[in-house]
Amino acid sequence: MTAIQLGTAPVRTASRGGDRSRLRLTRRGRVVLAVLVSLPLIAALAAFAILGGSAAIATGDSSSATYSYITVEPGESLWGIAQSLDPSADPRDVIAQIVDLNQLHSSDVQSGQRLALPSQYAK
Template identity: 55%
Template sequence: MSTAAITMSSSKFDMPAGVHTRLRLTRRGRVVLTSLASVPIVVGALVFALNGGGAAASGDHAAVHFQHVTVQSGQSLWSIAEKVAPSADPRDVIADIVSLNQLDSAVVSPGQRIAIPSQYAH
């Protein structure tokens, strides 16, 4: 039996143990890497921009009609609330009227026209 000697040739890329190489990117490599990294950001921005109006009102416009009452001399929101919703708690009706009409307080003046919420209008 004969033994053959095996010789290993080392290439110029073999590094001695403990030596670390640093990754170097060319200009083209940096452009490609930056482009690939920015694709998810651009796609996310497009999706957000296209769906950003999802919470906006749709094109269906529901006609909302309110009953309006003109405040007479000596009337208060309490008396109006008792008149338009006799079975409801006047405090709740007053709160709804103030909110709907964006009033600063529950004080009204004679001649003032106020909207009555549709749930109380008959």
């Protein structure tokens, strides 16, 4: 069996006229602290610049852009549509323009889908 002896021992405190232990930063510590404090500010400024730091100005001018539209027939693909629009052009370039204009996620199209055509291919 183990015996534990409890007793009162005097507690020593270092009192030097109110001198408390202070945190002292070296030059390197101050640099690290400054970097850590400034990182959120730099990240916020970068996010603001990337996500649209410029203000959009709404005007009353109406857009005069007109597009011609086609409806995808059963069995048609963007490749066939691109070749029929401009046989002399590379179909990949025409497909890229159609995908960008219609904000498509891929080059897959469905029967009955209505697509806007770039103005240079308007009939």
